[in-house]
Amino acid sequence: MNDVTVTCPNCSSPLAPEDAFCEECGFQVAPASVATRPETAGLGAVGRLQVQAGEEIGGVDADSVQFDAAARPSGPPRRPGVRVLDVDVETIAATCASCSGLIASDGYCEQCGTPAPRPRDHWVEQPASWVALACDRGVRHSINQDGAAAGAGAEPGSFAAMVVCDGVSSAARSELASLAAARAARDVLTAPREANGSGVPAGPGAQPPAVRSSFGQTTGSGAGRAPDTLPFLPLPGIELPVGSSAVQSQASLLAAAMREAGAAAQERAAAAASDPPEYNPPACTFAAAVVDGGVLVAGWVGDSRVYWLPDDGTPLQLSEDDSLAGEAIRHGLPREDAERSPHAHSITRWLGFDAPDPQPRTSVRRIDTPAWVLVCTDGLWNYCSEATAVRDLVRHVVSLHGPDVVRVSEGLVTWAIEQGGHDNISVVLARV
Amino acid sequence: MAEFYCEVFQNEFLPEGGTDVHAVVAVTCAGAGAAGQAPGADVAEIIIVDTSGSMQGDRIGAAKAGAAAAIDQILDGTWFAVIAGTDGATRAFPYSNATSPMVRMEPGARAAAKQAVSQLVAGGGTAMGTWLRLAARLFDVVPAAQRHAILLTDGKNQSETTVALQTSIREVTGRFQCDCRGIGADWDVNEVRQIAQALLGTVDIIPAPHELAGAFAAVMRQAMSRGVADAQVRVWAPQGARVLFVRQVSPQVEDLTGRRVDVNPLTGGYPTGAWSDETREYHVAVRLAARPVGADQAAARVQLAVGNEVKTQGLIKAVWSADEALTARINPAVAHYTGQTELATAIQEGLAAKAAGMDGEATAKLGRAVQLAEETGNDDVTAKLRKVVDIEDAGAGTVRLRRDVTRVDEMMLDTSSTKTTRVRR
Missing domain, CATH: 2.60.40.3670 (Immunoglobulin-like)
Structure with a gap:
């Protein structure tokens, strides 16, 4: 009775039990197992770096840096001065927040039956004063299948790596793929660079070439895809950083690092599949931004996005959705019509064991004016898609909560929840 | 395991x-x-056979054959005994002069027990409470954690009061499980159902003597499959x-x-x-x-x-x-079994009303039963209801009581009322 295959009444695609919306066409399916947002759920884990003003944070010893109990500096070696916080989002509390009873292995209190708050449902990381991420289950999904990660140097605008991965809810266990992929990509982007200036990271965080070797050929799926000879996608409105060879070479290095990060993410996403792999293995999208030396490089696979939101000047979406809607827009369909079409949310590229083309496409932007850099999943941009509208939304949130990067990130998540929270919501935000 | x-x-x-x-x-x-396979998990079985006067003729012959068929199904190593029940209870095997009130099954014991069963003679009254008490006493002397009895009767519990029977049932509850079978149409389903329910067993009717051996073997076979x-x-x-x-x-x-x-x-x-x-x-x-x-x-x-x-x-x-x-x-399984539970109640109350001559209430209850059996897809019960009522409209539950109903048909409906069909998944 419970294990019958459920299909979308609109397009007949298979649905996972927790799907409130069809992954294929976005149709709101009969909400078979829709979770509503418990009012009683406490906020999840928070990892926040607390830095004394003017103090430099080293990569190794940082006595002046304090962490919340749930956060821990972790992972492979980092570039000097770059800090990463991995909040523990797996461990659920041992005692009940409501009655202090013990939490049983099923996640509910042994005394009063209240569910233990799951940290994955909502967590926040702030690796530096100017970079933060907030990731939330939303309202309609019963679990949070988004993953997000960030790392940054203390000096505002110095260095930041920002990654989101949206677990595909029609495949089981995508939440494992998404978080592992996001953190692996972040680890590659924050790894120390070799002295010769090669963009390829060195040390234990470097990627084995095995996965990388399968990349490099285009599959023809992404219309408008740049030829491999061009390091960046020439997006409309985005100028390639001509004029400065230093900027150009920095951009090339970051783009190469971004592709390595994508390969690492792909490796972890593929590893989440069963052995032998199931028919529909875990999968996720990928969107990342790296800020370094006055240059911003965006990379993506799927329909998660990177936005450039300057205080003055034209806001831009630096990514180009690998989705049927994205392709329709590239072919000239107005954005509103394209994103309303039945199969708008079908992604044409993703990460995972069955990914047809997992190499990130990249674009570049010179950081020449004060701006917000936003990396987010469709849990946010479903309600606010156009870059100008996103810029206005961020301004609105800043006007409500002030410019603190955590408050703005949380404010964006809260706003998406207020719009209905139909999907998981991930926001990684940097002020440059 | x-x-x-x-x-x-x-x-x-x-x-x-x-x-x-x-x-x-x-x-x-x-x-x-299989029962008794696990180390240290001894099993004990008792066969209780009604040998009251009403069993004379075909029935005692069938009872002997049934007891023998059950004995054949008892696995070697199982503690066992046979009780003959009348207005009192006597141990038919092991014989009254045996040193142990129960023995372990082995080929010699099996042959001796069948010999003892073949000598059963019908005569006397019916006091099932005494049968249950003797069974409990016998079980008490063996080191078995798993205790099961099979009880055969053909008549009403005439030789003791209802209160006495209920007292006995309470006394033995939790000491052994008991599946009950009634032969013919002269026993009281409700009376025997009380025993079966308290002792975590089943109740069923064996309409004709020739069906008894097969039914007994099946009950014992199932008991022996409970590991x-x-x-x-x-x-x-x-x-x-x-x-x-x-x-x-x-x-x-x-x-x-x-x-x-x-x-x-x-x-x-x-x-x-x-x-x-x-x-x-x-x-x-x-x-x-x-x-x-x-x-x-x-x-x-x-x-x-x-x-x-x-x-x-x-x-x-x-x-x-x-x-x-x-x-x-409403979850389909919850709806289905809510209906099946109401179905059992409607049948039992309908038959009780009919027996009391309250035809109006009987018609209403059995009509509701027809409706529920139809809704929940319990075709077996629908077939048995058809022998008791003429169905005009199953969906609406309109029925007429049949005048040509045999008591066996009513009892078959009664005993099957609690047997449910699985929800279609």
């Missing part, structure tokens, strides 16, 4: 202010093995909640609510007897304090425990929602 697992069927969504959570939990046992000696269903409910009822609903309806023993303040245990490789389903209803819309909680945990070890657990949830599309749905 036996393994248990369970599946929960429910609609966890409650409307704002909703308090009652219903779920059907299917518990399945696999790898039970898990004793298990308990446990229901946890959160502090402040109330367990409204715990019902076995498949393969037969059995209200367990009153059999609760406290495991701890929040958990009640309900005895289930021995298990073979099988699935039993339980309908559990819990009343909670309402929580705000959006909140969720564990409404109950249903466990199967063998000894003190919990073998499997199912979680029953409650989620309060403002979405009527979610909260209005």
Whole structure:
């Protein structure tokens, strides 16, 4: 009775039990197992770096840096001065927040039956004063299948790596793929660079070439895809950083690092599949931004996005959705019509064991004016898609909560929840 | 080694202010093995045969053949005995001069027991309470954890008072399990059902003597397939909640609510007897304090425990929602077994009303039964209802009582009333 295959009444695609919306066409399916947002759920884990003003944070010893109990500096070696916080989002509390009873292995209190708050449902990381991420289950999904990660140097605008991965809810266990992929990509982007200036990271965080070797050929799926000879996608409105060879070479290095990060993410996403792999293995999208030396490089696979939101000047979406809607827009369909079409949310590229083309496409932007850099999943941009509208939304949130990067990130998540929270919501935000 | 697992069927969504959570939990046992296989797990079987005067003729012959067929099914090493029941109870095997009141089965004992059974003679009255007491006394002397009896009767319990029978049933409850079979149409289904229900067994009718041997062999074969000696269903409910009822609903309806023993303040245990490789389903209803819309909680945990070890657990949830599309749905399994439980009640009350000459009430109840059997797809019961009533409109439950009904047909309907069909999944 419970294990019958459920299909979308609109397009007949298979649905996972927790799907409130069809992954294929976005149709709101009969909400078979829709979770509503418990009012009683406490906020999840928070990892926040607390830095004394003017103090430099080293990569190794940082006595002046304090962490919340749930956060821990972790992972492979980092570039000097770059800090990463991995909040523990797996461990659920041992005692009940409501009655202090013990939490049983099923996640509910042994005394009063209240569910233990799951940290994955909502967590926040702030690796530096100017970079933060907030990731939330939303309202309609019963679990949070988004993953997000960030790392940054203390000096505002110095260095930041920002990654989101949206677990595909029609495949089981995508939440494992998404978080592992996001953190692996972040680890590659924050790894120390070799002295010769090669963009390829060195040390234990470097990627084995095995996965990388399968990349490099285009599959023809992404219309408008740049030829491999061009390091960046020439997006409309985005100028390639001509004029400065230093900027150009920095951009090339970051783009190469971004592709390595994508390969690492792909490796972890593929590893989440069963052995032998199931028919529909875990999968996720990928969107990342790296800020370094006055240059911003965006990379993506799927329909998660990177936005450039300057205080003055034209806001831009630096990514180009690998989705049927994205392709329709590239072919000239107005954005509103394209994103309303039945199969708008079908992604044409993703990460995972069955990914047809997992190499990130990249674009570049010179950081020449004060701006917000936003990396987010469709849990946010479903309600606010156009870059100008996103810029206005961020301004609105800043006007409500002030410019603190955590408050703005949380404010964006809260706003998406207020719009209905139909999907998981991930926001990684940097002020440059 | 036996393994248990369970599946929960429910609609966890409650409307704002909703308090009652219903779920059907299917518990399945696999790898039970044969009775007595596990080391140190001795099994004891007693065959109780009615040898009252009414058994004279075909019936005593059939009873002898049935007892012999059952003896053939008892596995070697099983403790066993045979009781002959009249207005008192006598041990037919081992013989009264035997040193041990029960013996272990082996080829010699099997032959001797069949010889003893062949010499049974019918004569005297019927006092089933005395039969049960003797069985309990015999079981007491063997070191068996798993004790089971099979009881055959052909008549009403005329030689002792109803109170005496009920006292005996209470005395032996929990000391052994007992499957009961009635031969012919002169026994009282309700009377025998009391025994079977208290002793975690089944009740059924054997209409004709020639069917007895096969039926007895089947009951014994099943008893010998129960490799898990004793298990308990446990229901946890959160502090402040109330367990409204715990019902076995498949393969037969059995209200367990009153059999609760406290495991701890929040958990009640309900005895289930021995298990073979099988699935039993339980309908559990819990009343909670309402929580705000959006909140969720564990409404109950249903466990199967063998000894003190919990073998499997199912979680029953409650989620309060403002979405009527979610909260209005009734889970198909819950709906199905709610109907089957009402069906059993309607049949039993309808037949009781008919026996009391209250034709109006009988027509209404049996009409409702026809409707429920139709709705829940219980074709076997529908076929048996057809022998008692003429169905005009099954969907509407309009029936007429038939005038040409045999007592056997009524009894077959009565005994089958609690046997449920599985929900179509």
